[in-house]
Amino acid sequence: MRVTLPDGSVREVAAGSTARAVAEGIGAGLLRAAVAAKVDGAVWDLDRPIERDVSLAILTDRDAEALEVLRHSAAHVLATAVRELFPGAGIGFGPPIEDGFYYDFDVPRPFLPEDLEQIEARMGEVARADYPFVREVVDRAAANRRFADDPLKLERIGELGDDETITVYTDGPFTDLCRGPHIPRTGRLKHFKLLHAAGAYWRGDEKRQMLQRIYGTAWFRKEDLDAYLHRLEEARKRDHRILGRQLDLYSISDVVGPGLVLWHPRGAMIRWLLSRAVEDDNVASGYDLVYTPNVTKEELFRISGHLPLYAANQYPAMSAGAGEAEDVRYRVKPMNCPMHALIYKSQQRSYRDLPIRLSEVANVYRNEKSGTLHGLLRVRGLSMDDAHTFCTMDQIEDEIFLCLDQVDRLVRTTFGFELDFEVSTRPEERLGGDEIWDRAEATLEQALDRKGIEYRIDEGGGAFYGPKIDIKFRDAIGRVWQGPTIQLDFNLPERFELEFTGPDNRPHRPVMIHRAIYGTLERFTGNLIEHFAGAFPVWLAPEQVRVIPISDAQAGAARDLARRLKAAGLRVHVDDRTETLNYRIREGEMQKVPYMAVIGQREAESGCLALRVRGAGKKQEIMSVEAFLERIGAEVRSKALSP
C-alpha cells in the first residue's frame, strides 16, 4: 500500500497501517506533535487503519484543523464529566466553534456557576485518566439500541441516510454518536476552560425544547489559552456600553424605552461627524440628498409588500390624524426605500435621467425582539445612512463600483478596517427569471473583480428580490462585524410600477440598489468605540484639546489659548478647576482627550504650550501655538488615525 506525503515522497506500508505508524516512521518529534491525519483531504483519527493507497498529511498542534479536533474532543470530555455528575442528562450536539466548543444537555435545571467549576474539575480528571478515544462503526439497529435512553441522539440517527456510515466514539465511561475525528487520547486535552452556560433551543428552533448549553475553550498551548482569556478580558474592557457611560457618549433610559438611544453631547458630536462624512461623500459622489417623513400611511407598506411580511418588526399602527377617516392607519417607518421609490415616481423619467441616486441619513424604527437588543449595536431606533440608486441593468456595474469606492474611502481607508466581501446569490424562492439573475450576479462579481477585490460566494444566500454584496470588517482586536451592504432589488420597482422611457420610446423598469456604508450610525459608532477603545482619532474626538492652566495665574492665558484654538475650528475645553494638576491630567487621560495643552508660567510668558499627547505618558513637548495648530490641523484634515 502506497502513502503519498505532502512533500511528494511515497512510503510503502502494510495495508491496515495507521497514520500514527507513518508519523512514527518519519520521526519521534512528528509523532509527539501529531493530533490527527488528513487522508485524501478528509480529517481522520490518527489510529484509524488505512486500507488503500492514499495521500496523507499528519496534522500537528500547529494546524487549524487539529485545533478543531481538539475542541470537538473537549466537548466530548465535557459531556463525559456532565454525564457522571448529572446522571441521566440528555445529550444534544457538541461541536467545535470559533475559539472553542459547546455541548447541549437536556437536564432538569440550568447549570449554575458552581456546577461549571465542578464540571471543569471533573473534566481535568477525565483528561488526566488519558482514556483512548475509540472509534467503532455500528449498524443502525445497534446505534438505536445504544442510544435508547437518548431521544435527541435517536432523532439524529433517524436522519442519517442509509448510505452513511454510523460511528460512535468512546472515551472511558462515555460513548457518543459522532462522526469524529478525535484526538487519540483524552490526555491530549490540557489547556481548556469552561466559560459560561446558557439556554439554547434544540436545533435552534424556538418551538422546540430548551437545552442547557455549556461553552468552553480549548488550546494546545497554555500561552494560547492565556492569550485568548486575555483577549476576552480586553474585549470586556472595550465594551461600548461601559465606555459609552464613562465617556458620557450616550445613554438608554427605561423611561424612553429599550433600544432607543439618547445621544449625549459627546456622542452626538461623533455621530454628527460621521453622518457629515458620509453625506459629504454622497454629494461628492453624485448622490442627491432627500428627506422623507418618519410616519406614513400604512398603505405605503402594503404597496411595498412589507405588510404583512414585515409587520412583526414594525411598531403597531396608530389611528388617523384629526379630521381623517377612522380607518386610515399610520405607521412609523422601518425603512426608507418605499418613499425614495415614490420620489423617483414623482415625475416621468427618461433613460437619460438615470442613474438617479437618492440618499438620506434617516431615523427608522424597527420593533426588534427585546432579547436581541444590545447597547448601540442592536437598537430599535436606527439612523441609517441609506441610499437608493435607480438605474438600468447596464448601469448596475458602474453603480456597484461607485458604492465599493465609497466603502473603500469611508470604511477601509478612514478607519483602517480590513474588509471581507461576500456575494449572496439566488435563493430557491425568488422573483425574476434566471436570465435576470445570471446577469445581476455576474455584474456584482464583475464590479468586485474590476476593483481587484477578493470575495466569497454565499450560494443561495440572497434575498428573494435580488443578489447582494455583504461586507464585513475586522476591528483592532480581530473581531468581525457586519458592515456595509449593497443589495440589488428587482421587486420594489415592480411593486411601485417604476418606469423610465427608453431610447426605443417604450416604458422600461429600472433596477433599484439599496446601499448603506456605515449601516446605522448607532451600530457603527458602537463598533468604533470598541475598535478605538474610546480613544478616537483627533478628527472624530468629541473634545480634541483640553487646556489646563497650572494655577489660577494662568487661567486667563488658558482661556485666550482656547479662544484661538476654537477660532481655528477645534473642539476645546478649559479645565481650570481648583484641582491639582495631577488630578486634571489624570481625568483628561481617562476621558481619552487626544491632546492636553498645559499652560504654566513659562508657557504663558512665551506664548507656547506644553503638549501632552494621549497615551504617551510623561513625555511632553513644548511648542508654539502656531506649530500646534499646524500639527493638529493637518491631522484633522487627513483624518489621521493617531493619536
Add this chain to the structure above:
RNA sequence: GCUCGCGUAGCUCAGUCGGUAGAGCGCAUCCUUGGUAAGGAUGAGGUCACCGGUUCGAUCCCGGUCGCGAGCUCCA
C-alpha cells in the same frame, strides 16, 4: 419572543438568616495654587426597580410587571 440569572446613592459594588442600609468614586462647601495619571477636611444624597401578596413588621420570602445581562432566534 423564549430560558436562566440579575436589579441597593449619579457610577462601581458591600450588606440585611424579615426589625426601613454602608463603602469608594462622583457631587457641594472650605483649606490647598499645584509642572504632567487621585492633596486634605466637612457635608448632602437612597419609598433598596415598580405593583400586589404573606407577615405585627418586607429592601430581604412569594407572585406579577418593567428593565438589564448571557445565550437561542433574527438582522442594519
